[in-house]
Amino acid sequence: MASSISLKLYSSSPTLNFHNHSPSLSPFSIRPKLTTDRTLTLSVAREVPAELSPISDGAITNQKTKKPVLEKDHIALWHRYIEWLYQHKELGLYIDVSRVGFTDEFVKQMEPRFEEAFRAMVELEKGAIANPDEGRMVGHYWLRDPNRAPNSFLKTQIQKTLEAVSNFANDIISAKIKPPSSPEGRFTQILAVGIGGSALGPQFVAEALAPDNPPLKIRFVDNTDPAGIDHQIAQLGPELASTLVIVTSKSGGTPETRNGLLEVQKAFREAGLDFSKQGVAITQEDSLLDNTARIEGWLARFPMFDWVGGRTSEMSAVGLLPAALQGIDIKEMLIGASLMDEANRSTVLKNNPAALLALCWYWATDGVGSKDMVILPYKDSLLLFSRYLQQLVMESLGKEFDLDGNRVNQGISVYGNKGSTDQHAYIQQLREGVPNFFATFIEVLRDRPPGHDWELEPGVTCGDYLFGMLQGTRSALYANNRESITVTVEEVTPRSVGALIALYERAVGIYASLVNINAYHQPGVEAGKKAAGEVLALQKRVLAVLNEASCKQPVEPLTLEEVAERCHAPDDIEMIYKIIAHMAANDRALIAEGNCGSPRSIKVYLGECNVDDLYA
Numbered sequence: 001m002a003s004s005i006s007l008k009l010y011s012s013s014p015t016l017n018f019h020n021h022s023p024s025l026s027p028f029s030i031r032p033k034l035t036t037d038r039t040l041t042l043s044v045a046r047e048v049p050a051e052l053s054p055i056s057d058g059a060i061t062n063q064k065t066k067k068p069v070l071e072k073d074h075i076a077l078w079h080r081y082i083e084w085l086y087q088h089k090e091l092g093l094y095i096d097v098s099r100v101g102f103t104d105e106f107v108k109q110m111e112p113r114f115e116e117a118f119r120a121m122v123e124l125e126k127g128a129i130a131n132p133d134e135g136r137m138v139g140h141y142w143l144r145d146p147n148r149a150p151n152s153f154l155k156t157q158i159q160k161t162l163e164a165v166s167n168f169a170n171d172i173i174s175a176k177i178k179p180p181s182s183p184e185g186r187f188t189q190i191l192a193v194g195i196g197g198s199a200l201g202p203q204f205v206a207e208a209l210a211p212d213n214p215p216l217k218i219r220f221v222d223n224t225d226p227a228g229i230d231h232q233i234a235q236l237g238p239e240l241a242s243t244l245v246i247v248t249s250k251s252g253g254t255p256e257t258r259n260g261l262l263e264v265q266k267a268f269r270e271a272g273l274d275f276s277k278q279g280v281a282i283t284q285e286d287s288l289l290d291n292t293a294r295i296e297g298w299l300a301r302f303p304m305f306d307w308v309g310g311r312t313s314e315m316s317a318v319g320l321l322p323a324a325l326q327g328i329d330i331k332e333m334l335i336g337a338s339l340m341d342e343a344n345r346s347t348v349l350k351n352n353p354a355a356l357l358a359l360c361w362y363w364a365t366d367g368v369g370s371k372d373m374v375i376l377p378y379k380d381s382l383l384l385f386s387r388y389l390q391q392l393v394m395e396s397l398g399k400e401f402d403l404d405g406n407r408v409n410q411g412i413s414v415y416g417n418k419g420s421t422d423q424h425a426y427i428q429q430l431r432e433g434v435p436n437f438f439a440t441f442i443e444v445l446r447d448r449p450p451g452h453d454w455e456l457e458p459g460v461t462c463g464d465y466l467f468g469m470l471q472g473t474r475s476a477l478y479a480n481n482r483e484s485i486t487v488t489v490e491e492v493t494p495r496s497v498g499a500l501i502a503l504y505e506r507a508v509g510i511y512a513s514l515v516n517i518n519a520y521h522q523p524g525v526e527a528g529k530k531a532a533g534e535v536l537a538l539q540k541r542v543l544a545v546l547n548e549a550s551c552k553q554p555v556e557p558l559t560l561e562e563v564a565e566r567c568h569a570p571d572d573i574e575m576i577y578k579i580i581a582h583m584a585a586n587d588r589a590l591i592a593e594g595n596c597g598s599p600r601s602i603k604v605y606l607g608e609c610n611v612d613d614l615y616a
């Protein structure tokens, strides 16, 4: 930053000598400028430290990071703010990228890549095989604008599904469709069983938009944690009889979701309830789940389309059905998304909100994920936005290979919670600790519905504090060279939430193009699933070996080495130990000697011998 004073001179040719004898002044230089009206301006400017040097566009670059030092002059920043501020009038949405330090030169350099990304988006929307590995089209944009679907069959499919979702939700809410044995005579609860993209969108939207007293309250089973499932079922209590169970799985074969379903079905049996009269499936046609639901005659089935990925499925039946059942205006969500999509079709970078985000991400992370994306919504109802974005961004961008087969190990890590709560948790590190992130503030202008506000001290409301905390954190981070984006919406409404989802969906797609990766597959997830399957297969062999030893007279407790040897899996001894420790903790194996803290001391057997299993 530079400070200056101006003096009027009365000699036409003054001699000016500047001496700086004070070492404490060494980081400053004094720059005189004499104008024709004999005004002398003395500017005192901070010297550029050794590691900083000018780059070609005149900006100052930090040689360590090759990034310009962030502009700190308030008026220059204000001009930058105005120059780059994006506004979507109809959506009441703004994006401020002024606190990200990209240069004009960088924007220019990126232009060809953006042109390519915009072209790729046009092709994608026309129905190109944008997910080449899986040979699939990528059509989540058609869900909010069916006219853009590449053929009339898909268009009709989308429209019919939307109609079916709306009608079914209305019939449930109006009690035209009733649970068979509920004293209330209507459905009061939803239990949504699903994981990943089949849960995160509905969870985010429920938290953001469900009214205080929704027609149906929603809870989730999104894991294969038995205690978690028990907790949800216990919380429902007698209302299980008036619970609509929505089982969502695109593939229809995800183990966690299958387990959740089996657990819930068991709870229904134990309560003497007929699950099929209360069960709904959302899945691809002919999947395992679809066939189960069809054969068992569940209450309803809704399709998930091959060309919609789990993490971009919020505007399909996956997100719309639970939202409609909670009384959320799904048409408004679709309008919000569609308006945002339209804006994102602009090929002018400054007018394209998703491209602006992608530009900032690329700049901040050097296009290689070198910094994390911290999402800070200053609104409690947007708490789950970061969790939702975590999957959308990380599953889409976290890729080992690019589209040309080069190993690139791409990705951007995403985390966040909400402000100003985070002020009292991790903002300390963000401000002063390792500078390995860029922040995105989500600002909501409307504090609470009109007519409810009051001043808790003269001139200041509770919402003013929240506003102050956001602005203060933004300034404090920037002052310490931490870059941030601010996305502002006027209110949290179905329309603005639809727009936010669409904004990030497109930003991810554009960014993926910029770094030349396939955003629409997730090959890495398979490795963990396969390994989990192998662990369960090994567990079955361990059980068979232990059963055989436990059926002997007298029972033969085995060491871990003996179990591994009899399983023909000596290399898997560590996993066998873990399997046995887990079974012992759950009363399914007995430790005869030793304890789990000293694996070599263990001798194990089963509490019961199952003779039938011996000959299985």
Ligand SMILES: O=P(O)(O)OC[C@H]1O[C@](O)(CO)[C@@H](O)[C@@H]1O
Residues within 6 Å of the ligand: 195, 196, 197, 198, 248, 249, 250, 251, 252, 253, 254, 257, 310, 311, 395, 522, 525
């Ligand atoms: O909807 P499904 O097929 O059950 O998959 C759930 C989630 O699992 C993943 O395939 C990852 O394992 C996600 O992409 C997906 O959202």
